[in-house]
Amino acid sequence: MKACKTFALVLIALIFFACDSTKKVVATPNAIPGKDDGIIEVTFLQMNDVYEISPSLSDNIGGLARVATIRKELLAKNPNTITVLAGDFISPSVIGTLRHEGKRIRGKQMVDVLNTLGLDWVVFGNHEFDYDDLADLQARLDESNFTWLAGNVRLKGATWTQQFFKNRNGGTEICPDNQVVTLKDADGTTINLGVFGVLVDTGRKPWAVYSDWAESAQKSYAEFDPKTDVVVALTHLNVDDDKKLSAMLPEVPLVMGGHDHDNQIYKIGKATVAKADANAKTVYIHTLRYDKNKGVATVKSELRKVDGKIADEPATATVIAKWEKIKNESLGSAGFDAAKPVTTLKQPLDCREGIIRHQPAPAGAAITEAMLFVSKNKPDCALLNSGSIRVDDVLSGTLTELDIVRMLPFGGAIVEVEMRGSMLRKTLDTGVSE
Ligand SMILES: [Zn+2]
Numbered sequence: 001m002k003a004c005k006t007f008a009l010v011l012i013a014l015i016f017f018a019c020d021s022t023k024k025v026v027a028t029p030n031a032i033p034g035k036d037d038g039i040i041e042v043t044f045l046q047m048n049d050v051y052e053i054s055p056s057l058s059d060n061i062g063g064l065a066r067v068a069t070i071r072k073e074l075l076a077k078n079p080n081t082i083t084v085l086a087g088d089f090i091s092p093s094v095i096g097t098l099r100h101e102g103k104r105i106r107g108k109q110m111v112d113v114l115n116t117l118g119l120d121w122v123v124f125g126n127h128e129f130d131y132d133d134l135a136d137l138q139a140r141l142d143e144s145n146f147t148w149l150a151g152n153v154r155l156k157g158a159t160w161t162q163q164f165f166k167n168r169n170g171g172t173e174i175c176p177d178n179q180v181v182t183l184k185d186a187d188g189t190t191i192n193l194g195v196f197g198v199l200v201d202t203g204r205k206p207w208a209v210y211s212d213w214a215e216s217a218q219k220s221y222a223e224f225d226p227k228t229d230v231v232v233a234l235t236h237l238n239v240d241d242d243k244k245l246s247a248m249l250p251e252v253p254l255v256m257g258g259h260d261h262d263n264q265i266y267k268i269g270k271a272t273v274a275k276a277d278a279n280a281k282t283v284y285i286h287t288l289r290y291d292k293n294k295g296v297a298t299v300k301s302e303l304r305k306v307d308g309k310i311a312d313e314p315a316t317a318t319v320i321a322k323w324e325k326i327k328n329e330s331l332g333s334a335g336f337d338a339a340k341p342v343t344t345l346k347q348p349l350d351c352r353e354g355i356i357r358h359q360p361a362p363a364g365a366a367i368t369e370a371m372l373f374v375s376k377n378k379p380d381c382a383l384l385n386s387g388s389i390r391v392d393d394v395l396s397g398t399l400t401e402l403d404i405v406r407m408l409p410f411g412g413a414i415v416e417v418e419m420r421g422s423m424l425r426k427t428l429d430t431g432v433s434e
Helices: 064-077 108-117 134-143 213-223 239-248 314-333 362-374 401-407 421-433
Strands: 006-012 039-047 081-085 121-123 147-149 153-156 165-168 171-174 178-184 190-199 208-210 230-236 254-256 264-268 271-275 282-291 296-305 341-344 381-383 398-400 414-420
Touching: 039 064, 039 178, 039 190, 039 254, 064 081, 064 108, 064 282, 064 314, 108 134, 108 314, 121 190, 121 230, 134 165, 147 178, 147 190, 190 213, 213 230, 213 239, 230 239, 230 282, 239 254, 239 264, 239 271, 254 282, 271 282, 271 296, 314 401, 341 401, 362 381, 381 421, 398 401, 414 421
Parallel strands: 006 381, 039 081, 081 121, 121 147, 190 230, 230 254, 254 271
Antiparallel strands: 006 414, 039 282, 153 208, 165 171, 178 190, 264 271, 282 296, 341 398
16 A cells, blocks of 8 residues: 555444334244144244345345245244344434435335344444434334344433333334244144354444354243243344354254345354345244154255246235335435436446445446545545445446445535555554454
């Protein structure tokens, strides 16, 4: 790196943010006459890091109406199907930054769609703490019909901490560290299934306080009644920590994780650690088979691509269409002309996270050049966190105003600062090491 005495540095200020409920998932006990064979299968439909409700525009991959169809098909095969999202979903997104009925949308669209889809469990991710105002997160909690697990994060006041909660039916429902649900299959095999949730501590806010995720996981595990037959984990951790968690609690057969945006699966001893692709481009379908007599759990996992071969589930598709319409109207009233061309790309601009988060990419160069162009103090360089580019798509042809908002939905300010070369080096080194 070229040594600089002093220079102005341009940074995009990023907004980071983070959530619960206690709905018990109890499958229909559709028992039929027969002998309890002591074996039960539980199906988990896993998503993680979902910011978009619709398929990507370039390749038509993803889309929550399709995930809802997969869920219905799994439920038809096995009533003991549980749908989970391993954190990061109320922010960021284009729709989330817009206004509707005088208020910022801020993830309301996602909770609405996930309620209709029939989501059962989430764990808080760091992006659930993106919004500065606690009222935004609280509104999303209150609106949601699913359970938010939050083992190692607490709501913090001036002199107190407490569990996050939902306002529900005039009372409150806490976001539990863990919970146990009772499941029964057709021949009457009944188990108590435990789940706990832990997350990274990077979604910092004055009203949130974290404890150590590993201690929280161990505490949750120890709290389960001996009658709990099998325990699974829902996490939003770096993959190395997911592996550590699995090694620490080898009796947990399945760790469903998030935070990483590319699909990956590992066997740690006999346990499975899995993450799907962000934005529901894929989902994991795990079949957990538990033999009560032997006390043995086995997991089979299938990664399913969410593409145009899967039909939209009508009810979810209707809710998504409602929000897409709100998006277009709101963009218009915010002064954006969604379809207005900004430029024509000579070649496709690859903004997929698998590329831009791991290597120098033309998308980053284009944005930093634009930052330098609009800066006031003619800075020597511009810095951009690749995580602030959210479109996760290949853009080509005409780049519209909507594409720009899709690329940079956080909407933070550009900040110009002076710093020494040593500080720049430290900043860049931190970027590489994270
Ligand atoms: Zn995350």
